[in-house]
Amino acid sequence: MGIFRREQRSLFGEILDWMLTPLLLLWPISLALTWLVAQGIANKPFDRALVYNAQALAQLVQLRDGRIQLSLPQQASEMLRADDTDQVFFQVLGPRGELLGGERLFPANRIDYEVPGEQGYVLRDDVLRTAQGQTLDVRVVMLRVLAGEYTLGPYATPGERADRTVTIQVAETREKRSVLATEIIKGVMLPQFIILPITVLLIWLALARGIRPLNDLEERIRARNPDDLSPLDQMAVPMEVSPLVGSVNEMMERQKQVAENQKRFLADAAHQLKTPLAGLRMQADLAQRTDASADDLKRSLQQIGLSSVRATHSVNQLLAMARAEGGSMVREYCNVPRLVQEVVQDCFPRALAKRVDLGYEGAYPQDDGVWVEGNPILLQEMVRNLVDNAINYTPSSQDGMPAMVTVRVLVDAYGQVLIVQVEDNGPGIAASEREQVFKPFYRTLGTDADGSGLGLPIVQEIARRHDAVITLEDAQPRARRKGALFSVRFHSVAPPEDSQTAAAL
Numbered sequence: 001m002g003i004f005r006r007e008q009r010s011l012f013g014e015i016l017d018w019m020l021t022p023l024l025l026l027w028p029i030s031l032a033l034t035w036l037v038a039q040g041i042a043n044k045p046f047d048r049a050l051v052y053n054a055q056a057l058a059q060l061v062q063l064r065d066g067r068i069q070l071s072l073p074q075q076a077s078e079m080l081r082a083d084d085t086d087q088v089f090f091q092v093l094g095p096r097g098e099l100l101g102g103e104r105l106f107p108a109n110r111i112d113y114e115v116p117g118e119q120g121y122v123l124r125d126d127v128l129r130t131a132q133g134q135t136l137d138v139r140v141v142m143l144r145v146l147a148g149e150y151t152l153g154p155y156a157t158p159g160e161r162a163d164r165t166v167t168i169q170v171a172e173t174r175e176k177r178s179v180l181a182t183e184i185i186k187g188v189m190l191p192q193f194i195i196l197p198i199t200v201l202l203i204w205l206a207l208a209r210g211i212r213p214l215n216d217l218e219e220r221i222r223a224r225n226p227d228d229l230s231p232l233d234q235m236a237v238p239m240e241v242s243p244l245v246g247s248v249n250e251m252m253e254r255q256k257q258v259a260e261n262q263k264r265f266l267a268d269a270a271h272q273l274k275t276p277l278a279g280l281r282m283q284a285d286l287a288q289r290t291d292a293s294a295d296d297l298k299r300s301l302q303q304i305g306l307s308s309v310r311a312t313h314s315v316n317q318l319l320a321m322a323r324a325e326g327g328s329m330v331r332e333y334c335n336v337p338r339l340v341q342e343v344v345q346d347c348f349p350r351a352l353a354k355r356v357d358l359g360y361e362g363a364y365p366q367d368d369g370v371w372v373e374g375n376p377i378l379l380q381e382m383v384r385n386l387v388d389n390a391i392n393y394t395p396s397s398q399d400g401m402p403a404m405v406t407v408r409v410l411v412d413a414y415g416q417v418l419i420v421q422v423e424d425n426g427p428g429i430a431a432s433e434r435e436q437v438f439k440p441f442y443r444t445l446g447t448d449a450d451g452s453g454l455g456l457p458i459v460q461e462i463a464r465r466h467d468a469v470i471t472l473e474d475a476q477p478r479a480r481r482k483g484a485l486f487s488v489r490f491h492s493v494a495p496p497e498d499s500q501t502a503a504a505l
Helices: 011-059 074-081 158-163 175-222 242-287 294-324 336-353 376-393 455-465 499-504
Strands: 061-064 067-070 088-093 099-102 121-129 135-146 165-173 332-335 356-362 371-374 401-412 417-424 469-473 484-491
Touching: 011 061, 011 088, 011 121, 011 135, 011 165, 011 175, 067 099, 332 336, 332 376, 336 356, 336 376, 336 401, 336 417, 356 376, 371 376, 371 484, 376 401, 376 417, 376 455, 376 484, 455 469, 455 484
Parallel strands: 356 401
Antiparallel strands: 061 067, 088 099, 088 165, 121 135, 135 165, 332 371, 401 417, 417 484, 469 484
16 A cells, blocks of 8 residues: 555555555456446347347248258348348258258357256357358357147157257347447446546545544644643544543653652752751851861861761652652562562661661561562662661660661462561651651651651652552550551562572572
């Protein structure tokens, strides 16, 4: 289909191509079929006249004194051959092939033709060579009759019937038939030369009108402001285009979410960096005082170092938040115990420095039901934030009770459930604040722990991206120090089929 082919695919040209190309290809086939039908129609009236002539000759075959004769008056012979356009030839043969009348040069007597009983004749096309050496295309009717049929009776033997069988053939040239067929073709096909261009024009106009809603949709989109990401009206377009508009609306909704995340990220970054940068500037001003002592200068440098660490931590948390809220996420098979153990090992020096007993318990990497489908970097970031949060808010020692943080991986292989828990024995989180702590920049009052307030929102966002559910409850509800227990519930999957891949992961 290449009639309207362009360098870039066009919906209008594609539809027009598939509609007009079959039409143009079928038109010659229609012409050929019409010619065949016209030939059949043209043959019928002349075939009837030809059969009538043969039957008229059969009436002139007589049986006299046991001999078969053709009694054909001269006037009847002239009337039989009287035709202004075509030539008519006839031949009457006796039972043994003797010529009773008519032309000697005639198409061979087709003995192999079985004459139907109901019609009593056979029509065929043949070639006639005349005495003048001409070769003519003719239409031939062959009729077989019994001379003296009514005198034989119903009990005549086959031999008696064969002795009285007379074969009559009448042939006619095909000029009138060809003229009539041509007239039929002209009457049928000539109007099509007018109808075909009109049909093409109407198809063109119909397609142009049918595609107009797409042009209107294009104009509405072009007229929009760059920051207008509101959904398009699906009811204002044809039903076939509605799914496309729905997909565009979903894409714009995602773009709107991305834009909002970017705006929130910029606002969060400005908010979080404002305080440490202001502290850096203040400490720098204090250090530049003329009356500052060496101790003052040392304290200012220490505060500058702490402010830079706090700013770096805030930037890292903001980047982690942006990564967790990103639009795309590469998923792969993740061995959760192995990922969690790596995070515990990375956090161990920090826990040791703060005199917090950090430990791991639960499932091992080789156990069943320990695989989930997700992003390993985000999963480790989630566990790291939970562990860091527990270390930050667990006092080093209080009332002789050692600070403890425990990380667990619990597996229910039959239920296809995997739970990651981080438990501490700190002061815990009040029930009234458990929803607030998952909001950005919210920090529990009454604690002196250093943080940005983004750790738990990052955990919640990563859990949401992995279709996991996070819960918060007291670790020891009846103890004086209730502690906090964070649980993240995943849907586990079957391990990779390739054992080498599983071992590598």
